Every structure is written in C-alpha cells, then in structure tokens.
Amino acid sequence: MKQSPVVARWLLSRFTSCTPAALQGDLEEEFRSGRSSAWYWRQIVGAIVAGSITEARVHPFLVLRALASGWIVLLLFFACGDVMAQTLARYAWNWNRSDGYGYGVWWPFHIAGFVVSYVGFALSALMIARTHAAHAMPMVLAYMVSVLSVLAASAALIEWINGPIGVPHTLYYFVSIGLPFMWRSGFVLVPLVIFFTGLFSCGKEMEMTCAGTNR
Amino acid sequence: MRRRDYLGQFELMVLLAVTAIGEDAYGVPIARELEAATGREVGLGSVYAALARLQEKSLVSSRTGDPTPERGGRAKQYFEVTPDGRKAVRDARRAFTRLWRGLPELKGSRP
Numbered sequence: 001m002k003q004s005p006v007v008a009r010w011l012l013s014r015f016t017s018c019t020p021a022a023l024q025g026d027l028e029e030e031f032r033s034g035r036s037s038a039w040y041w042r043q044i045v046g047a048i049v050a051g052s053i054t055e056a057r058v059h060p061f062l063v064l065r066a067l068a069s070g071w072i073v074l075l076l077f078f079a080c081g082d083v084m085a086q087t088l089a090r091y092a093w094n095w096n097r098s099d100g101y102g103y104g105v106w107w108p109f110h111i112a113g114f115v116v117s118y119v120g121f122a123l124s125a126l127m128i129a130r131t132h133a134a135h136a137m138p139m140v141l142a143y144m145v146s147v148l149s150v151l152a153a154s155a156a157l158i159e160w161i162n163g164p165i166g167v168p169h170t171l172y173y174f175v176s177i178g179l180p181f182m183w184r185s186g187f188v189l190v191p192l193v194i195f196f197t198g199l200f201s202c203g204k205e206m207e208m209t210c211a212g213t214n215r
Numbered sequence: 216m217r218r219r220d221y222l223g224q225f226e227l228m229v230l231l232a233v234t235a236i237g238e239d240a241y242g243v244p245i246a247r248e249l250e251a252a253t254g255r256e257v258g259l260g261s262v263y264a265a266l267a268r269l270q271e272k273s274l275v276s277s278r279t280g281d282p283t284p285e286r287g288g289r290a291k292q293y294f295e296v297t298p299d300g301r302k303a304v305r306d307a308r309r310a311f312t313r314l315w316r317g318l319p320e321l322k323g324s325r326p
Binding site for chain 2: 051
C-alpha cells in the first residue's frame with residue numbers, strides 16, 4: 001500500500017496535534033488514491049498555516065501569554081548577555097575588553113555575542129513550547145513572526161538613521177544579527193532556531209493533551 | 216451584523232459545497248467540489264479551518280463516521296448545513312442578487 005511521507009505526517013502531528021483526525025484521514029485517502037508526494041507536502045504546509053492561524057484566532061490570550069513570556073525570557077537572557085559573551089570570549093580565545101578598545105580586536109566578542117544571541121532565541125522558544133502544551137507550535141510560530149517583525153523593523157530603523165546609534169547592551173544581542181556585520185544572519189537563522197527548538201521540545205505533552213480528541 | 220457572524224467568501228463557498236453535496240459531505244468531496252468550481256487546488260487544511268469557523272457560528276453541524284483502512288484507520292467527519300446555515304445562504308444570495316442587479320453592465324462581460 002502506498003505510504004504517505006513519514007516526515008510530513010510527523011510534522012503535521014507536531015504542529016497540529018489537535019487537528020481533526022478526519023483531516024489526517026482525508027489526506028491519507030487522497031494520497032492513497034493517487035495524489036503525489038508534492039501534493040501531500042503542499043497540503044501539510046497549508047494545513048499547518050491554516051491550523052496555526054485558527055489556533056491563534058481561537059486562543060488570543062494564549063498567544064499574548066506566549067509572546068509576553070517569550071520576549072521576557074529573551075530580554076532577561078540578553079540582559080546577562082555581556083557577562084556571558086565576555087566570559088565565553090575569555091575562555092575560548094583569551095580575549096578581554098581591553099583587547100577590543102586597545103588593539104581593535106573584536107572578532108572573539110562578535111563570535112561569542114553571536115552564540116549568546118542564538119542561545120537566547122532557542123531558550124525563549126523552548127520555554128514557550130514547554131509551557132503551552134497542546135498549542136505549542138502555533139504559539140512558537142506566532143512568537144517567531146513577532147521576533148522577525150521586530151528584527152526587520154529595528155534593522156531598517158538603524159539603516160535609515162545611517163549613523164552611530166547608541167543601543168543598550170541588552171538589545172545589542174537582538175539587533176546585531178540583523179545587521180550587515182553579522183551578515184544579516186538573523187533573518188535566516190532566527191526562524192530556523194526558533195522553529196526547530198519548538199519542534200523538538202513540544203512533543204509528548206501535546207500528544208497527551210490531545211489524545212483521543214476529534215475536534 | 217456582528218463581526219463573528221460575518222460570512223467570508225471562502226466560508227460561503229464551503230457552505231454552498233456542503234449544501235450541494237448533501238449527505239456525503241466530508242473533507243475530500245468538499246475540497247473537490249471547490250476545486251471544480253474555482254479551477255484551483257484547494258487546501259484541505261483551509262477547508263477544515265473554514266468548517267471549524269462555520270461550526271462555531273452554528274451554520275454547520277458534524278457527525279463522525281466509521282474508521283476505514285484506506286484512511287489509515289481514521290474516521291470521516293460528515294458535515295451538514297443547519298437551518299441557520301440555510302438561512303445564511305439565502306441571505307447571502309439575496310444580498311448578492313441585489314448588488315448584482317445594481318451593477319452597470321461590466322465591460323467585456325459578454326462574449
């Protein structure tokens with residue numbers, strides 16, 4: 001019997017474990033009656049987007065809670081970012097701040113800051129996924145969209161000002177990854193880090209919460 | 216009209232498809248009906264999202280069928296238009312007809 005793509009099925013179950021079993025059955029029925037794998041993947045992506053929008057619409061307070069908690073964890077983590085980045089740079093490359101100001105050697109700090117930034121995004125996504133059980137991935141997706149929007153707006157603002165701009169150290173770890181000296185890596189890596197952290201940390205609770213439901 | 220009562224274009228299309236199909240209205244035939252009408256691929260996820268909204272507005276009701284092997288052991292969910300749903304369809308038709316009558320002839324609308 002023709003088998004539907006396992007990864008696609010797994011992805012759908014992670015994203016929308018409360019999806020009607022009927023939808024999963026319909027997809028299976030259509031696939032076994034001759035639809036292609038490309039069709040199946042398109043349907044899965046569409047179902048994830050439609051399901052996430054529906055979840056967000058049905059649970060607006062959960063979205064607000066997820067966004068608030070994600071941003072609080074992110075900014076609290078970045079508030080300690082200087083200490084972490086300097087410690088990492090010191091242990092890894094024997095770098096200290098006087099090397100930066102004295103000799104203009106900043107690359108160890110930039111690399112350490114890069115690591116701190118992405119650890120912060122991963123940690124905030126992990127926290128949202130672990131605290132929003134049945135609705136984890138739609139909430140993580142909403143958080144990802146909010147982070148990308150703020151990142152794009154702040155990078156555009158900095159480019160528009162086009163001159164030296166004082167940024168609190170806490171925000172450095174947020175905005176730096178959207179700027180040219182970090183190759184604007186944030187626009188690719190932030191969604192990936194948040195998405196995959198959420199994906200691999202939401203599992204069991206979702207299955208338990210939604211087991212047997214047929215919404 | 217309250218915002219939650221507003222019937223979007225896709226919702227109306229799904230409601231009409233459920234009405235047209237009748238007793239055997241579940242995800243697959245609904246999506247196929249819409250594809251035949253629009254000539255475009257329709258996402259089953261979007262169909263279910265619209266059905267969930269219609270159910271929330273009490274315009275359709277659903278019942279669960281028996282699980283079958285060709286569906287990976289999952290049951291079909293059959294949908295039926297409620298009396299409120301039929302009224303919504305009639306209201307929409309009336310509104311569209313009224314608006315349509317008020318339109319001047321569209322350029323290029325005749326072969």
